[in-house]
Amino acid sequence: MELERWLWVVGLLALFVLTLWGMYRAWTGRAKRQAASIGELPAVPADCGAQLLEPTTGLYLGSTLAPSWIQRITVGDLGFRATAELTRFERGILLERDGATTIWIPQESITAVRAERGHAGKVMTEDGVLVIRWKLATGTEVDTGFRGDDKTVYPAWTGAMTGEEA
Numbered sequence: 001m002e003l004e005r006w007l008w009v010v011g012l013l014a015l016f017v018l019t020l021w022g023m024y025r026a027w028t029g030r031a032k033r034q035a036a037s038i039g040e041l042p043a044v045p046a047d048c049g050a051q052l053l054e055p056t057t058g059l060y061l062g063s064t065l066a067p068s069w070i071q072r073i074t075v076g077d078l079g080f081r082a083t084a085e086l087t088r089f090e091r092g093i094l095l096e097r098d099g100a101t102t103i104w105i106p107q108e109s110i111t112a113v114r115a116e117r118g119h120a121g122k123v124m125t126e127d128g129v130l131v132i133r134w135k136l137a138t139g140t141e142v143d144t145g146f147r148g149d150d151k152t153v154y155p156a157w158t159g160a161m162t163g164e165e166a
Contacts, residue, residue: 027074027079028074030074031074031075031076031079034065034073034074034075035075036138037065037136037138037140038073038075038078038136038138038140038142039136039137039138039140040137041076041101041103041104041136042092042104042105042106042109042137043104044094044102044104045091045092045104047091048089048090048091048092048094049089049090049091050089050090051087051088051089052088052089052090053087053088053153053156053157054087054153055085055086055087056085056086056087056146056148056149056150056153056157057083057084057085057086057148057149057150058083058084058085058086058130058146058147058148058149058150059081059082059083059084059146059147060081060082060083060084060095060097060100060103060144060145060146061081061119061129061145061146061147062078062079062080062081062119062144062145063078063079063103063142063143063144063145064119064142064143064145065140065141065142065143066133066141066142066143067141067143069116069118069119069131069143069145073142076101077100077101078103080100082097082098082099082100083097083098084096084097084098084146086130086146086148086157088157090107091106091107092104092105092106092107092109092110093105093107093110093132095144095146103144105132105134105144106134109134109135109136110132110133110134111133111134111135111141112131112132112133113130113131113132113133113157113158114130114131114133114158115127115128115129115130115131115154115158116128116129116130116131116145117129119131119143119145124147127151127154128147128151129145129146129147130145130146130147130148130154130157130158131143131144131145131146132144132146
């Protein structure tokens with residue numbers, strides 16, 4: 001009886017390890033397939049211009065290939081969630097993530113800033129996620145999701161794109 005129990009434990013442990021290995025292979029395989037369409041991210045410029053909106057804190061949810069809100073980008077560390085601070089400048093949007101690389105979204109590449117219900121597998125209440133759609137140098141459109149700690153600032157962010165007052 002003891003040997004049988006031991007074999008079950010070893011078998012389940014092996015299945016668990018095999019499952020983790022499969023998940024890792026799928027993640028890295030997706031990153032390899034996406035690498036050419038993502039390319040290099042824009043570098044943060046020395047001068048971002050005047051600050052247009054106060055920094056907002058929250059959670060970076062990830063970036064996805066537009067228009068699909070569930071097709072997560074896995075290249076580099078773009079697929080990992082992180083606490084972050086989002087700041088709007090004249091020349092673009094700065095997304096500083098804790099424990100991950102900073103993302104610079106140039107103004108000329110931004111096509112929309114909107115509030116959505118969900119992004120990258122994270123579903124919230126209505127308009128719970130701020131989504132920035134922008135175009136990479138490769139021509140690929142991506143959606144970057146951010147769940148702000150204070151959702152009352154969302155109208156200022158979405159209005160800044162359309163030129164409306166918040």
